[in-house]
Amino acid sequence: MRSESSPGDPEKERRKIKCVKKMKDIMIGYYMEAKSAAATGKKVAWITSGGPVEPLIAMGVIPVYPENHGAMIGAGKMGVDLCEKAEEMGYPRDLCSYARADIACSTVNGGPIGGLPKPDFLICCNNICGTVLKWYEVQARYYNVPLFIFDTPFIHTEFTNEARTYVTRQMEDYIMFLEEVCGIKMDHDKMNDVGKLSIQSMKLWQDVLDTTMHKPAPMSAFDAFFHLALIVTLRGTQIVVDYYIELLDEMKQRIAGEISMVPDEQYRLLWDNLPVWYKTRWLSEKFASHHACLVADTYTSAWSGVVHLLDENNILESMAMAYTSVYINISIDRMFEKIKTMVKKYDIDGMVMHSNRSCKPYSFGQYDLRKMIANEMNLPVLIIEADMVDERSFSKGQIETRIDAFMELLKQ
Amino acid sequence: MNALNIFHETANNLYACAEKWKKATGKKVVGYFCTYAPEELIYAAGALPYRIFGSKGNITLSDSHLQSYCCSFARACLEEALSGKIGFLDGTVFPHTCDTIQRLSDIWRLNAGFSFHIDVVLPVKLNTESAKAYNTDVFKKFKKDLEAALETEITDEKLRQSIRLYNSIRKALAEIYTMRSELPEIITGKDMHAIIQASMVMDRNHLFENLTTVLETLKGNKGSTKKSRKKRLVLAGGICSQPDIHTIIEDSGGAVVWDDLCTGTRYFSGKIDDTPDPVKAIADRYFERAVCPAKHVSNTYRGENIVRIAKERNAGGVIFLFYKFCDPHGFDYPYMKSYLDKEKIPSLLVEVENQLPADGTIRTRLETFVEMI
Ligand code: SF4
Ligand code: SF4
Ligand code: SF4
Numbered sequence: 001m002r003s004e005s006s007p008g009d010p011e012k013e014r015r016k017i018k019c020v021k022k023m024k025d026i027m028i029g030y031y032m033e034a035k036s037a038a039a040t041g042k043k044v045a046w047i048t049s050g051g052p053v054e055p056l057i058a059m060g061v062i063p064v065y066p067e068n069h070g071a072m073i074g075a076g077k078m079g080v081d082l083c084e085k086a087e088e089m090g091y092p093r094d095l096c097s098y099a100r101a102d103i104a105c106s107t108v109n110g111g112p113i114g115g116l117p118k119p120d121f122l123i124c125c126n127n128i129c130g131t132v133l134k135w136y137e138v139q140a141r142y143y144n145v146p147l148f149i150f151d152t153p154f155i156h157t158e159f160t161n162e163a164r165t166y167v168t169r170q171m172e173d174y175i176m177f178l179e180e181v182c183g184i185k186m187d188h189d190k191m192n193d194v195g196k197l198s199i200q201s202m203k204l205w206q207d208v209l210d211t212t213m214h215k216p217a218p219m220s221a222f223d224a225f226f227h228l229a230l231i232v233t234l235r236g237t238q239i240v241v242d243y244y245i246e247l248l249d250e251m252k253q254r255i256a257g258e259i260s261m262v263p264d265e266q267y268r269l270l271w272d273n274l275p276v277w278y279k280t281r282w283l284s285e286k287f288a289s290h291h292a293c294l295v296a297d298t299y300t301s302a303w304s305g306v307v308h309l310l311d312e313n314n315i316l317e318s319m320a321m322a323y324t325s326v327y328i329n330i331s332i333d334r335m336f337e338k339i340k341t342m343v344k345k346y347d348i349d350g351m352v353m354h355s356n357r358s359c360k361p362y363s364f365g366q367y368d369l370r371k372m373i374a375n376e377m378n379l380p381v382l383i384i385e386a387d388m389v390d391e392r393s394f395s396k397g398q399i400e401t402r403i404d405a406f407m408e409l410l411k412q
Numbered sequence: 413m414n415a416l417n418i419f420h421e422t423a424n425n426l427y428a429c430a431e432k433w434k435k436a437t438g439k440k441v442v443g444y445f446c447t448y449a450p451e452e453l454i455y456a457a458g459a460l461p462y463r464i465f466g467s468k469g470n471i472t473l474s475d476s477h478l479q480s481y482c483c484s485f486a487r488a489c490l491e492e493a494l495s496g497k498i499g500f501l502d503g504t505v506f507p508h509t510c511d512t513i514q515r516l517s518d519i520w521r522l523n524a525g526f527s528f529h530i531d532v533v534l535p536v537k538l539n540t541e542s543a544k545a546y547n548t549d550v551f552k553k554f555k556k557d558l559e560a561a562l563e564t565e566i567t568d569e570k571l572r573q574s575i576r577l578y579n580s581i582r583k584a585l586a587e588i589y590t591m592r593s594e595l596p597e598i599i600t601g602k603d604m605h606a607i608i609q610a611s612m613v614m615d616r617n618h619l620f621e622n623l624t625t626v627l628e629t630l631k632g633n634k635g636s637t638k639k640s641r642k643k644r645l646v647l648a649g650g651i652c653s654q655p656d657i658h659t660i661i662e663d664s665g666g667a668v669v670w671d672d673l674c675t676g677t678r679y680f681s682g683k684i685d686d687t688p689d690p691v692k693a694i695a696d697r698y699f700e701r702a703v704c705p706a707k708h709v710s711n712t713y714r715g716e717n718i719v720r721i722a723k724e725r726n727a728g729g730v731i732f733l734f735y736k737f738c739d740p741h742g743f744d745y746p747y748m749k750s751y752l753d754k755e756k757i758p759s760l761l762v763e764v765e766n767q768l769p770a771d772g773t774i775r776t777r778l779e780t781f782v783e784m785i
Binding site: 089090091092094095096099126129130131133134135137138140141147149151153154156157160162163165166169170172173331332333355357360361363364365366367368385 | 476477478479481482508509510511512514515516517518519521522523531533535536537540542543545546549550553705706708711712736737739740742743744745746747749763
């Protein structure tokens, strides 16, 4: 393996995904546009990653995602500093590190891009957690801007009719809110176009993810974590559609050329929960050293897993349903059903769960899931305790030992 | 005071009292979480609403379901179920609140083994028309679910009775609180705590009778109660099931004159109107009552509310009391503190677990705080 990590290694170069550079350029362009919004007279809205962004795009508002920013802070290893700063401000260390990093970042304009552009208003959708409600309340006070809450009732055993009516009505509330804060009317034709693009990009994204059904997989979940940024931040625009077409193409070529992400792939693993942003490379190399590839994950498909619920001809209403049904807004027994499907689809040999101190709604229930998976599917599950952004909660030695032991078990 | 015995007896023997009630009446006991549970409906269904407080001792069984970074409130509640301590429950009701309770509900439904489990997925915002309409729909659905689970019919007449009773209970509790606020020496924090805790688990008719007796007695004692020289304090936070905290505060020279707790004013704030649609009336109270940080009424409600309480009650300081790993309260604490700071009202944060640490650190911190005021 050693020769592979030396720079300029042709073998390693061959395995690199070529689209990466383009993706970086798109993201830079996007953030530059967002940061110059004040000069160009465009409005900026901060929105949660699971929130209905399409109406914003249709209204010409630039959506900005603090969670994506949080991921950049994590990947840039700037999390600990900012989290500590939030703790000095009185926020307990046990809170989500995206929220802590973002709240602190606002006050110092820190992080990899010198802080996010100031929001004109905030859109918070609680389909991912209740944490975002509290976090956005903090920011609404800090920036003194309006906050719209899109409330998506959690699905324990059923998506009730009562909830359906409620989310549909809120879509109307949402449009009214936007028309008021933007001072313009919604152009419904444009909304439909955005909706179509959004559906198209979700489908393309799922197609990209599904290329890993091929053995060996042309990419891994670690690549998905990276390429995910577009479906999160720009879905509903042509750029995303074009980019994912290109990425999909590259994946197909890799499959044709038998270029796999992990050399000599022997074990196919499924990842659960958010990435450990500051350790993605280390983790990916660690697993690769055991010839294991994380071919799929429960996280990156969250943005495409509900595409079948979307209806081009009834975009607003179907969007309300789809956003309520996302992976993390459903009970653990429903999650288990999804995991079962993924295990079959990607021919999974074992599962790695990131028990993420930051994300309680994603992590609580993992112990029960592990039991269900072991009992019903006879699949080994490894749980690693960490945090997505706050490196203080990552114990490298311990995790390394656990991964090695788990892989030994798989090899038997 | 004899009138208080029944409350202490209940608070000290939660399980035994509920079991005794069940045996004597032959009726069902329904466990519930949180002050957002629609108790009035449970009571109208002929069952006893029983607030789950979590077991006191060490937590072991929950460890295989909940990570160490879960609040010990949720872990202690699950422990209580898995260990069979609350095996007398016929079913449980989970109002939707924080991320932890959301997942606890799943884990509970899959492991606790009670004969029914009802999720009441309330709106998270309690300030819009669409949320209000949804909230009423949720209660109507809950009524049906509960009727099916308990195999009974909840008539409007029974509901009206229940509403009247709950309004009277809440009014009585508020009166006791007001009296304590005027004359802190009239009742100890430990007594007050026992009253609140027992209120959430006792037969509610019986409860109301006993509350009336307490009120009468306290009124009679007014004249002979000495003026308090203690420092006037407000408690703010989540659920408190630590009677000892109250004693420590009093030993330190403080007197709690009001609170913003689930085991306190949030339990009895808001009145149910007597309108033609009783279910809607119950639901609409949620838009009147004080909220905890898991629900939204405005970006600044809780900060303004704590300042208002402190001023109205003439309090010299505020003690924040909530569980370690509690997200909703953790997020609200800095801004609530800063609102108090602006008004020069000192505050102290005490993070608790389901058991108080034995080393007396809390006592020392409280003593220092009270002295400083
Ligand atoms: S990481 Fe989890 S808790 Fe934090 S914002 Fe995302 S979903 Fe919410
Ligand atoms: S703080 Fe809120 S969610 Fe927690 S027990 Fe109290 S009312 Fe329920
Ligand atoms: S509100 Fe706080 S203490 Fe109560 S269950 Fe949720 S996290 Fe735990």
